[in-house]
Amino acid sequence: MRYPILIEEGSDNAAFGVVVPDLPGCFSAGDTLDEAMEAAREAAAAWIDAALDAGVDIPAPSRLADARSLPGYEGWSVGIIELDPALFDDSIERVNITLPKRVLRRLDDLAAARHQSRGAFIAELTMHKR
Incomplete structure (x- = not known):
């Protein structure tokens, strides 16, 4: 399953920030873009695991265009993280x-x-x- 992410570009003094807008409160960061993307995948997996444990429905991924137009994220880049479908399997x-x-x-x-x-x-x- 693919979820859009919003990426705030890092610098020499600040880490890359990543938000998974479809999963409320799910965010991460990394010193490099690759580290930030991996941290975002780990954060999303942990969010989904906790939501399943709590009996909370997992939101479906939104469209890239919807993520791109979210207020408060002007200037952020949009990307995608891919999550293993086994994360959602409670069989x-x-x-x-x-x-x-x-x-x-x-x-x-x-x-x-x-x-x-x-x-x-x-x-x-x-x-x-x-």
Whole structure:
């Protein structure tokens, strides 16, 4: 999926600033244009991940012409970041993992104490704030 970005050009004394206007509050910066673009991709991925965790709908990308005409960004360049569609995929996937029996037993005991399945417990562990 491609999202338009707005880029404020950097200088010797200031970083490049990047805003993803379709994702409210999503912005980043970098000392070079390449660093700023990569930081924008990372910020957008984190924004989408947090929104999915919170049950918030992910806005569709706007048209470049719409991004170009946003008030307050006169003189900024317009670009595109491409996001991996897997970021938006909340479908269930079966996985096979290998663990020592003692670790698996401990995992199952912890899950049982929370009245959860093994899979639900693992998912909960990974969804906690980092």
